[in-house]
Amino acid sequence: MALISQRVSKIILLKLFLHIGLFIFPSLSAANVSLLNLRENNMHEKIIVADARSSYLNSIKFFKYNYPKDHWAIDYTKAGTSIAHVKLKGKYNYSIILNPTDCRGYRSIIRYLNDSNSDIPSALNRPYTVAEERGLNEVTAMMERVYEKMGLIPQFAQLGNNSHSFDEKTRETIIGNEEEPGMLHLHLWGRGDPEHEFIAGVPLRGPKPGLMFDLIAKSKSEPTNQFAIKWDPKELEIALTAFKNMLSLYLESDEFKEEFSDSLEVSIDMTKATSIEYLPTISQ
Incomplete structure (x- = not known):
């Protein structure tokens, strides 16, 4: 069983x-x-x-226009705020200027101009190559070191909003207009105590650290959205001299020789600041 x-x-x-x-x-x-x-x-x-x-x-369209020779985007030194000209690998040209319309944070503009085989207008209102964009970043990396040696925390933004517009009917984004062309550039500024003179005789100004640095700020009533401050002519001259001296010293440093000397050729603009011709705020 x-x-x-x-x-x-x-x-x-x-x-x-x-x-x-x-x-x-x-x-x-x-x-x-x-x-x-x-x-x-x-x-x-x-x-x-x-x-x-x-x-x-x-759907991204580029504005077609022949800019006159005296347009500020072509005659880029006309504001009298030029710091230096930089050539990357013997081919790509970049400019470094203090922003002529806003002194907050000792704000500067680094811009791609052209390559050695073309003129400045050829670099406006068009897409950019990896080499051109990479060069902008390398020049910026060099200038960040200058801000740091002043005791500042560098920040930057690549935007271009002033040259952008949107067509509601076609749903197209247009880059460039008669007043301001699309340009490969960025804004660089320093953060720190706004009241401190990191450059003797020139307060840093701008929002306190921790608050957003609004490049296109227009409201005087909002403390976190501080409005742009135009340069005082004397302060501009002092700041230009300081940046040129600091950059010149950095060019002699071992760090520059090791990190940048094989790719960047820097020419300091020795022209003194003249009366400022306030230009439209270059692309936010």
């Missing part, structure tokens, strides 16, 4: 195992199909996203 009971138990267990197997394997097959469909759906979704991105990029 015991033997019969054991055999019956084995048969019951075998049937149970077969039922479980039949239940599991169809589920696995269905799961495989579901996974395959999921992969196909994901591939399809990626294709859609790629197509949408390509279509969106085609």
